[in-house]
Amino acid sequence: MRNILTISKRELTRLRARVGGDARATFIAFALGALVLAWFTLQSPPTIGAGIYRVGVSPDAPEIRDGRFSIVILDRATGVARLNQKAIDVFVDGAQVLTRGDDKSLYAAGALKRYLEKRETARVNAEFDLAHAFPLRIEVNYFDAVNAAQSFAEMLATPTPALQSTAAPASASDAAVREQIREAASGALPQIKSLTDRQIVVPSLTTPPNPFGQVILAFLFILPVFLVSVFFTSGFMDEKTNRKLTMLLSAPITPFQIIIGKMLPYVTFSLVGVAVIAVATRGDPLLALAIFAPAVCFIFGIYLIVPMLYRTFKDTTFISMLATSVTTAYLITPAMFSGISDLAYMSPITLAVKMYRNEPFGLQEYLFAATPLVLIFALALYVSTRVLNEEYLMGFRPIHRKLADAIFLIINRDHLSASIFVLSLLLIPLVYVAQLIALAISLNLPTTLMIGAIMGVAATIEEVAKSAGIAVLHERGLLRSTRQMLVLAFLSALGFLAGEKGLLLVTLSAVSQSRIAGVLFNTGLLPVPLAAHFVFTSIVCLLTTRFRVRYPFAVLVGAFAHALYNLILIRGIQ
Amino acid sequence: MTALPSTSLRAGFAIVKKEWRSITREKTIVIAITIQLFVASFSSALLIGLLSLYDPESISVNARMNLRVGVVTSDFNTPLARYLRDGNLRVSLFADAADATRAFERRAIDVMLVVPPDTLEPVEMKMILPRSETFASFILLILREPLKRYENSLRQERGVVVNYTEVPGQPDTTFQFLYSVIIPMLMLFPAFVAGSLVIDSLSEELETHTLETLYSAPLSLNTIFAAKIFAAFVVALAQCVLWLALLRLNRIDIQNIGLVLLLAAFIAATNIVLSAFTATTLHDRERSQFVYSLFIVIATSVSSVIDAAPIQMVTRLATGDYYTGIADVAKYALVFLVALVIFFRVTKKMVVV
Incomplete structure (x- = not known):
């Protein structure tokens, strides 16, 4: 612990030197000005299509x-x-x-x-008075088709919820109408209540207001994190350019302590920021901290990887930009669907939106949002501690070489089989993100081309993920026989499948009631995809190791076979 | 240090080429273009998909035709039935709720509306939806317009006149999003990227002291800066041209395409000069990038309340607004020129080599 604090102190001294001197006051004023301005602008969410x-x-x-x-x-x-x-x-x-x-x-x-x-x-x-202004009130009920008659009888027997709360029977649904007028005026997000509720709706008041306002407000919590992240990545780069890292690594201190120590000031700053913003926006600071702590860790986890891969300043900037846009997409997108689909709980911002609406949420929803973020943070920490050595960080090599070196450093040479299995398993989130990016970009293509392109790219990404570890082992001369290679290919396929299905299971448990569940689960028996994954990975590995085909070409052949299999599968289902 | 104009030009161009080589070799530009494509495609897929959830008019006629509505009423001439049919829905009328319930059980109808007779008291209708989140919200969405019309007819019977119910028009979600988000974003993002690029390029030279080496070559400081600014500018411009070409390929009609490009070019150039100024003032990447990102936050905030802000200008030019033209673009050109002159006057003193 003391080591960690020493590193943190050192990082703060570095930072003080950077923004110190005469510039400090200007710097702080500028930063505060930006935050205040952003805050004022967000008071009224920006209109999409201003002046169009x-x-x-x-x-x-x-x-x-x-x-x-x-x-x-x-x-x-x-x-x-x-x-x-x-x-x-x-x-x-x-x-x-x-x-x-x-x-x-x-x-x-x-x-x-x-x-x-x-x-x-x-x-x-x-x-006009309420009865004239809103002459139509609709009580919405949800029935199962099987015993609709019984539900109907029950519905007629019990009075509507609004009746119970109103004293005068003449204004039966007036209370509900007033409530809706209030909701429409406050610009609250549209809500679909639980399917067991009976609610009263008024057609002209159901116009959904702008759903972006609160999502943008919640994003305000994340903004300072992105802003300080440049200091965090620079912290590592400084050590590299000034050759101080060598000194640090030779000291009796572990890479883990170095990383946590350097991260601590920024994480603390971000968490204080979260609490301050929560107080300023009349939210609950403790609840906000609970909601955003995993997200803050997640963002720093992603940014931790950036300086590990960096070669030049420009690279760092652009890899950071890519990280920012993907992270933003991951955090913002699901939140847009809050109140529409339970998948929205993927993002902690949905929980923040709930917080602002004073609606409760359970531990299950919290864990659904927080677990993947914390897992990715842990993964980033693990990878970084393995690659934090001078030779790796100072090397100026092309990015694919850097990645290959990183994979080699992650693999435990005493337990090759277990390492390959775990590697495939852990790469799943990355594969999903890469496929998501590919899918988004492919939307620009004409439909006929799009399906082919996305299947090809998706298969290529998967084949790389499954075979990269084995290819690296082969390159370093650690593969002894074809048999060993085949065993590793099988374990890689197994790990990949386990990860894939595991992720699916986690996602589905949260959205089990939605229709997507049925479609996704209908993928046939597990041995078939396992065999398929094994065959394609073996093709890539065999081509690389036995037939000396260059790795990119081997991957293309494997991906082609994989895409073809997927295509046949889809045709078969149709 | 003075050099012959032609020598200095050639040397300057050598720096430009070096800059371009570095961003193509390092695949930086590939990442930059991927980011823009990702953000543009992802946000449009997401927002158009999302907005259509709130936009019943975007649901196709086919989907409506398959929706069967059962109406329980004692008055078979109820205007509600007409409004539902006008909305391309299949309507079955029932005199008895029990019959309708049976039809709901057989799944012969998807949704059931129980309409009490109109007594000039508020009409308390009951709606029975299937217990499926997605399907129920879809039905609610489609029924919204016919129900609104029914509500207005009830208002009219009670002597309440509602205006503007028959305005002709098309749902504008896609149009609005395309011209006020996607096109401005594609035109302005290259400027943002180029600003970042020039900061990195200059601060790297300043931090690793390689500017001295360049300076000892027959080059003035201003030539070095001009070359770096020019290199970043061409990269931004090329991206804008690429995006415009892609938009045209997708048959998206952009009015005043030349002016749109010109405006984007001036904004990019101004942003690059301001970024270069930041880098030469602060000398290191860390602070420069931080100040730059703050600047972007401030500029975006401020411009959302200014009528002649870049986003609005791109929108208006691209949609062929009558009152927006070359004079507005000229204002941006002026801003750029002022920034450029100040930069070259001031920077020399800032950078002590």
């Missing part, structure tokens, strides 16, 4: 206040002329809306229609 449409309005038209529309006040004749001139996209003439009939004009009218609808609802609500 030009709208002409007659003097008697209602006032339009929405960032998407730039408003010009015109009399009727000028308005129509400007509309035909394409100077404005749509003209609101009193209670009438005029369009030109081309696409842009109709899009503008479509957006305007939704805006005006909302406005009209607010006007009607203000001008």
Whole structure:
């Protein structure tokens, strides 16, 4: 522990020297200014499509206040002329809306229609009593088809929840309507309540408000972490450029202590930041810490890998950028679906959204979000402690050589079989991320090309993951026989399959009620995919070791066979 | 140190080539392009997918035709049935709730609406949905528009007039997202990347003291800086051209394409000069990148409240806004020129070699 603190202190001294002197005040002012500004901007979530449409309005038209529309006040004749001139996209003439009939004009009218609808609802609500303004209330019930009749009878027998809470029977569903007016006005996220609930909905109040607001607010917690991460990665790079790492590594101190020591100040800073932001945004600081601590660890875990692979400044910047965008996608994406699918709990930001909505969540949801993050953090720590040596860090080699060296350093030479099994298992999250990136990018291709391309790329990624360890062992002359190679190929296939199914199981246990479950589980018996994985990995390894085919070509052959198998499988299912 | 213009030009170009070589050899540019493609594709797939969850009009007619709605009512002429049919839904009318329940059990109908007679009191309808999260929310989404129309007809019967119910228009989710998020992002991201690139390039020379070696060559400091700025600028410009070409290949109509490119070029150039200024002022990568990322955060925050901000300008030019044109692009050109002049005046004093 003392060693860790010594390293932390050393890191702080380095940092103080960096931002010290006259520059410090300016620096802090600048950073604070940025945070305050960001905070003020996020007070009103940014409008997507600011200023995209030009709208002409007659003097008697209602006032339009929405960032998407730039408003010009015109009399009727000028308005129509400007509309035909394409100077404005749509003209609101009193209670009438005029369009030109081309696409842009109709899009503008479509957006305007939704805006005006909302406005009209607010006007009607203000001008009339509840019974006149909202004459339709719908009680939503969820039945199983099998005993619908019985459920129906039960439904008629029990009063609606709103009735119980209201004193006057005349305003049966009024309480529910008032609640919805309040929800619609507060801009809360749309909610689909539990399927056993009976809830009352009002059609004109179900317009879903902007779902991005709270997600962006929750992202505010992560932002400072990304900002300080540049100091964290630079901490390692400094040691490298100044050759101080040699000294550090020869001291009686473990790589693990060095890493944790260097990480500690930044993690502490980030956690303090989380607590401060929680207090500033009227959230619960302890709950926020519990929610974001795994995410903070996860982000630093990812950034820990960056300086391990770095060769030049530019590389560090771009690998960091890639890490930032993938991490952001991982954290933000699921949260967008909060209230729609349980898969949203993949991201801790969903839990933060719940926190702001004062809704409870259970330990199971928490663990579902936190476990993968903590596991990836642990994995990054493990890999880094193995590769933290001078020879590896100082070497200027192409990135694939660096990766090969890293794999070699991770493998325990006394337990080759176990190492290969675990390696394949641990690479699963990386494989999934790489496939996700490939899938996203392939969406730009025409559909016919897309399916072929994504299957090819996905198969290539998997084949690399399964065979890389064995190829590295072969290169270092640690493979004694073809038989040993085949055994390792089998173990690699087994590890990969175990990881794949394990991940699936974890995901499915959380979303078991959704329809995806059925589709994903319907993958046939396990021995078949195991045999397939084994065969493809063996092809790659045999080609590399026995036939001296260069590794990239061997992988392509294996991937081709793999893609072909997948294609046949899909055809078969159809 | 003075050098002949042609020598200095040649030497400057040698630096430009060295910069390009370094980013292509190190595959940096591949990572940069991958990031942009990933962010653009991922966000569009995600947001368009997500927004369509809230946008009933984006659901195809086919999907609607397969949805069967059972309405229990004593009035078979209820306007609700008409509105549902207008929404391309299959409607069955039942006089007796028991019959409808049986149909629901047989799965002959997907959703059941029990409509009480209209007594000018609030109508308390009951909706019975299947107990499946995804399917139920899909049905709710499709039923929203017909139910809204029914609500408005009930309002009318009660003497409440609602305006703007018959506005013609198309759902604009995709249009809006494409022109106000994707195209601006693709046009501005290269500028962001190039700024980062120039900081790394300059701070690496400053930190490892290789600028001295360059300086001892027949080159002025300004030539070295100009070469580095130019190299990063061309990289940004090439990416913008690539994105515009890809967008055109995807048959996305971009108005004022020349002006869009010109605007993107000036923004990239300004950003590169400001980044170079940061690097030469602070001398090290760590602080420069930190200040640069803060600058980006501030610029994004501030620009979301300014009407003539880069994102809005790209959107307006690309959608062919009548009031936006070359004069607006010229303002950005002016900003760039001012930044450039200040940079070359000030920087020389900052960097003591």
